[in-house]
Amino acid sequence: MALKGLKVIEMAGLAPSPFCGMLLADLGARIIRVDRPNTNTFPTDRFTRGKEALSVDLRDVRGQSIFRKLCASSDVIIDSFRPGVMEKLNLGPADVLAVSPRLIYARMSGFGQTGPFSGKAGHDINFLALSGVLSMLGPQDGKPTPPLNLLGDFGGGLLCAFGILAAVIRRGITGRGEVLDANLTDGTAYLSSWLWRARDLPVWGEGRGTGWFDGGLPWYTTYRCRDGQFVAVGCLEKQFFDNLLEGTCFLLYNHGQRKVNGITMTSCVSPSLALGIPGKYNQQHDQDYLESMRTEFGSIFQGKTRGEWAEIFEELDACVTPVLSLDEASRFSRHQSGQPSQRGQTDNSGRRSSGPSPSPRILSPSNLPLPVAELGMDLVHHGQHTEAVLREMGHSDREIQDLISGRIIQGPP
Numbered sequence: 001m002a003l004k005g006l007k008v009i010e011m012a013g014l015a016p017s018p019f020c021g022m023l024l025a026d027l028g029a030r031i032i033r034v035d036r037p038n039t040n041t042f043p044t045d046r047f048t049r050g051k052e053a054l055s056v057d058l059r060d061v062r063g064q065s066i067f068r069k070l071c072a073s074s075d076v077i078i079d080s081f082r083p084g085v086m087e088k089l090n091l092g093p094a095d096v097l098a099v100s101p102r103l104i105y106a107r108m109s110g111f112g113q114t115g116p117f118s119g120k121a122g123h124d125i126n127f128l129a130l131s132g133v134l135s136m137l138g139p140q141d142g143k144p145t146p147p148l149n150l151l152g153d154f155g156g157g158l159l160c161a162f163g164i165l166a167a168v169i170r171r172g173i174t175g176r177g178e179v180l181d182a183n184l185t186d187g188t189a190y191l192s193s194w195l196w197r198a199r200d201l202p203v204w205g206e207g208r209g210t211g212w213f214d215g216g217l218p219w220y221t222t223y224r225c226r227d228g229q230f231v232a233v234g235c236l237e238k239q240f241f242d243n244l245l246e247g248t249c250f251l252l253y254n255h256g257q258r259k260v261n262g263i264t265m266t267s268c269v270s271p272s273l274a275l276g277i278p279g280k281y282n283q284q285h286d287q288d289y290l291e292s293m294r295t296e297f298g299s300i301f302q303g304k305t306r307g308e309w310a311e312i313f314e315e316l317d318a319c320v321t322p323v324l325s326l327d328e329a330s331r332f333s334r335h336q337s338g339q340p341s342q343r344g345q346t347d348n349s350g351r352r353s354s355g356p357s358p359s360p361r362i363l364s365p366s367n368l369p370l371p372v373a374e375l376g377m378d379l380v381h382h383g384q385h386t387e388a389v390l391r392e393m394g395h396s397d398r399e400i401q402d403l404i405s406g407r408i409i410q411g412p413p
Helices: 016-026 061-072 093-099 124-131 150-174 184-191 193-197 238-251 287-301 306-313 326-337 386-392 397-405
Strands: 007-011 030-035 052-056 076-079 104-109 179-183 220-224 230-234 257-260 263-266 320-322 342-346 352-356
Touching: 007 016, 016 030, 016 076, 016 104, 016 150, 030 061, 052 061, 052 386, 061 093, 076 150, 093 104, 104 150, 124 150, 124 184, 150 179, 150 184, 179 184, 184 193, 220 287, 230 306, 238 287, 238 306, 306 320, 386 397
Parallel strands: 007 030, 007 076, 030 052, 076 104, 104 179
Antiparallel strands: 220 230, 230 320, 257 263, 342 352
């Protein structure tokens, strides 16, 4: 457990901040999630596994005192609030770094701590829009379309975790903490660095949906199969394109047979001729030509089920793979690694669900997996660990009961 001994305070929030905390928890850090009494953000937070839940009213001076005392024994704060909120509570960086100069104060916001947008609300789609990335996403003749909320929210959470670990390393040299400004708009732009710096390369078309990587090429896209499922084709290089032709052309011509993965296949004398595709592989064809090729491949893939195509391409290095559902991906991942890679957890309605195991896997010099954090997989509840955390901080049972009676803290429901 690489981060064992690292103690992190996570201010309750949605999406990016709990994801950041989960990444650190999965590597062994201790995460204490701080929420207000008489609120319940837990039903929508799916990243509470392995964390402790503390409920304290930070608007009260007694709650602020508890928080500062917690900061004194912690390494990191993940601040999920808009700029200025923690300062109004007298718990901003200047306040808590005075208590603990070694503390790393990571501030997550949509638009940064300063500037005209700093106090505005926003969601993933807004961060993408202002980063420039959203303008490049979507179909050719359609409107910009966000890829769920993966880039801004969870890309931002990942970059915040990266910044925290960098600050931990630097603290080992300087002995002092840092204040991190991890805003999601800048983070989205940073994740898209290649898009910015590769604009001179011949990989872009004439707008959205016409480039190499966003559906503009018939050999880098998805196709519907006979059973309504899909395959993903990504053969950008000529050798993979040739193997794509080998795997598909037998449906049209019968010039001899061979077996691939136990399946009898027909081998074309000229795969490119069989498909009506010029023999020279060229990514600079005009749009009409590419569309005719896309139509032809579409017709071919409609001839078999996704499972049949998966078997055909299993031993052909053609960058052709089935498009799996989340449940199918879980089974595939276990098959690939030879060991469970999905972690089950119970949500607030009592249903069991699964999610990916931590990645990357940390291996020993002999390539054996090192132990990962032994986390409780069930989601935690509001205030579940409030009393235990306060006892650890030195509060007596009577003090805790007085704080509960005064509605300064809250235990589990």
